[in-house]
Amino acid sequence: MSNSNTTDVTNPSTFILLGIAGLEAAHGWISIPFCLMYIVAILGNSAILFIVKSEPRLHEPMYYFLCMLAVSDLVLSTSIVPKTLSIFWFNSREIDFASCFTQMYLVHCFLVIESGMFTAMAFDRYVAICDPLRHSTILTNSIVAKIGLSVVLRGFMLILPIPIMGSRWPYCKTNIVPHTYCKHFSVVSLACADIRPSNYYSVCVTFFVPSVDGFLIALSYIQILRAIFRLPTKDARLKAFGTCGTHLCALSTLYIPDLSVSLMQRIDSNVSLPVLILMANVKLLVPPLLHPIIYGMRTKQIRDRLLWIVTQKSA
Template sequence: MSDSNTTDFTNPSTFILLGIPGLEAAHVWISIPFCAMYIIAILGNFTILFIVKREPSLHEPMYYFLCMLAIGDLVLSTSILPKTLSIFWFNSREIDFSACLTQMYFIHCFLAMESGIIVAMALDRYVAICDPLRHSTILTNPVVAKIGLAMVLRGGMLALPYPFLARRWPYCRTNVIPHSYCEHIAVVKLACTDIRISSYYGLSVAFLVMGLDVFFIAVSYIQILMAIFSLPTKDARLKTFGTCISHLCVILASYIPALFSFLTHRFGHNVPLYFHILIANAYLLVPPMLNPIIYGVRTKQIRDRLLCFCVSTAKANPLRS
């Protein structure tokens, strides 16, 4: 391993992930909140999927999109955290070159897919509030399935150039990645060639895709707010706006950490490296943890079904003295 940092090579068989440089002594302590967030994300998102599948009354577009978001959250958090925890707990820093590129692909694929699903959820809220009589005819099950497939294809196609470009660069300096996972820029910075194509592509996706998604969400909610404020009574306005609260919280939980990470990475040159890496982990772990909590707490239908299931389970398996 000592020679792998200096020996010339063009196709490294493995990379070495350092975890969080500068906080190596605290890796075990940092792993505690990371592991807790992952467990909450796994349990919460599987609970959402279970409840929606089990309850026929929840077989509606909003809950189908929520299930797509839950699947994306599960894949996204699972794509990084097991390896990160193996670094923290077992000092298992090596990752195969192909596995590193695969991890990179899944991260960018599901980030783009989840952003698209959040746009689809905004569309669902727009139709439900601005044209409620046609909601069931506009967002039919085949339409919802096509939207979901389009988001998956969009994410898959947009993420494909990341590992493709990273694979073609020659790596002749070092194979040590100062990160806890195979983040795109952290990997391609190791290449001993001009990587402007990779850098420009990453910026283009961030600005065009995420920017357009935020724009469409903003347009949808402007129309939604106009429709809400046109309602005759305050109670009607509050009740209608209440149906959007969960989705608005998911939007904030998804985009604010990602935007903060992007801004600190691009412009926070005086920010310590460990802070960059902590934020980069947070924007991949916090939304998967918060999304099921937000919908579980704020959505009455899911909350009621979960309580009914817990009660029925308790009655079916009473404690015996």
């Protein structure tokens, strides 16, 4: 096994995920916060889905988009955490060749989908505040479904070339991946081929998606702020700020960790590999963990419904 893992590997049937290289002795301790964050993310996002489904008053565009975001969070966290925990707990480091590229695809695909969902939610807030009388006629169930489908298809199509290109290359150096999951660059850098097309495409997608979505979100909020400051009463302005603030808080959990990791990699080249691996995991775990907490704490309808469920069960 050791020889096939280090040299002369040609189209391996499996990759070997090292976990957090250099911190193997601490894997057991590191697994505790990972496991707790995953449990909270699963319970929180499942609760959002259950509450919205069971409460007819929440059958509105904003909550439909929130459910789509919850599903995306569930897929994103489940695509990496179970395998990571199996490495930490059972030293189960092997991952099938096809499974590795499937995991890579899911991670990158649902990050793009999440960004698109936040753009859709910003559009919903724009219509609700800037044209409230036509909100129900503009964002009908059919339109919401089409927006959701377009966001999902964009993620599927933009990311599809990445695993396709990577899976076609020969891997003749090693099949050891110094990471907890099949991160794109960590895997394709092992290929005995010119990986520049894949890297260029990955960089373009990484730049294109946040730039386009960020521009559309900023444009929406410029119009929203203009509409808020024209509202006649302070209470109306505070209420509008409250609904937008929830969305902006959730949005920050997606972009701030990603931006922090990117800046750390580019500004400080002395950052150790274990720290980079931990940060790469944290930036994927934080959004699914915090999104249901933010919406649960700051959205009155969800908070009231959750309290009602808890009190009914305890009665």
